[in-house]
Amino acid sequence: xxxxxxxxxxMIIVSPSMAKKVKKQKSLDELVSINMHRxxxxxxxxxxxxxxxxxxxxIFTGYRFIDDTGVYLNFINKQVANKLLDEFVKYRIDTCRxxxxxxxxxxxxxxxTLKYKKxxxxxxxxxxxxxxxxxxxxxxxxxxxxxxxxGWKRVGVCRGGKGIKLKWGNKILYLKYE
Numbered sequence: 022x023x024x025x026x027x028x029x030x031x032m033i034i035v036s037p038s039m040a041k042k043v044k045k046q047k048s049l050d051e052l053v054s055i056n057m058h059r060x061x062x063x064x065x066x067x068x069x070x071x072x073x074x075x076x077x078x079x080i081f082t083g084y085r086f087i088d089d090t091g092v093y094l095n096f097i098n099k100q101v102a103n104k105l106l107d108e109f110v111k112y113r114i115d116t117c118r119x120x121x122x123x124x125x126x127x128x129x130x131x132x133x134t135l136k137y138k139k140x141x142x143x144x145x146x147x148x149x150x151x152x153x154x155x156x157x158x159x160x161x162x163x164x165x166x167x168x169x170x171x172g173w174k175r176v177g178v179c180r181g182g183k184g185i186k187l188k189w190g191n192k193i194l195y196l197k198y199e
Contacts (some may be wrong), residue, residue: 177187
C-alpha cells in the first residue's frame with residue numbers, strides 16, 4: 022500500500038514538469054479586411070456595403086434606397102481599423118457558420134465577407150447568428166457609413182444591380198456582383 026501511494030505521489034509531482042507546454046501560435050492567415058453588406062427588405066430598406074481594411078482604407082458602396090449611391094473612398098486612422106478587425110478576431114468570427122437560417126424574409130439581412138491573406142470567408146444572414154455579429158455590424162456602421170461628404174471621394178457608380186464601375190486613376194474597372 023505504501024508503494025502504491027509513493028508511486029501516485031511521484032506521478033503527481035513529476036507529471037506537470039513532463040507535460041508538453043503548448044504555445045499559442047499566432048495565425049499565419051491574418052484577417053486583412055471585412056466587408057459588411059446590409060441587404061434590402063421587401064420595402065425601401067437601405068442597401069449598402071462598408072469595407073474596412075487594416076491599412077485604414079474605407080470603402081462605402083450605396084446600392085439602393087440610400088442618399089448616396091455609388092462607390093466612395095475614405096481613410097480612417099489605421100489604429101481604429103486594426104482595433105475593429107482585431108475585435109472580430111477576438112470574437113472568433115472564423116468559427117461562424119457560412120449561413121444562418123433566415124427567420125423573417127422581410128427583414129434586411131447582414132452579410133459578411135472576411136478576407137484573410139490565404140482565403141476568404143463569407144457569412145450569410147449573419148443577423149440570425151451569434152449576437153456579436155449584429156453588434157459588430159453596428160460598430161461598422163458607426164465607423165464606415167457615409168453620413169456626410171467630409172473626406173469622401175466618389176470613385177465609382179453602381180450599374181443597375183449588375184456591377185460597379187470604378188474609376189481608378191485613368192483606368193475604368195467593371196466589377197460584377199456575385
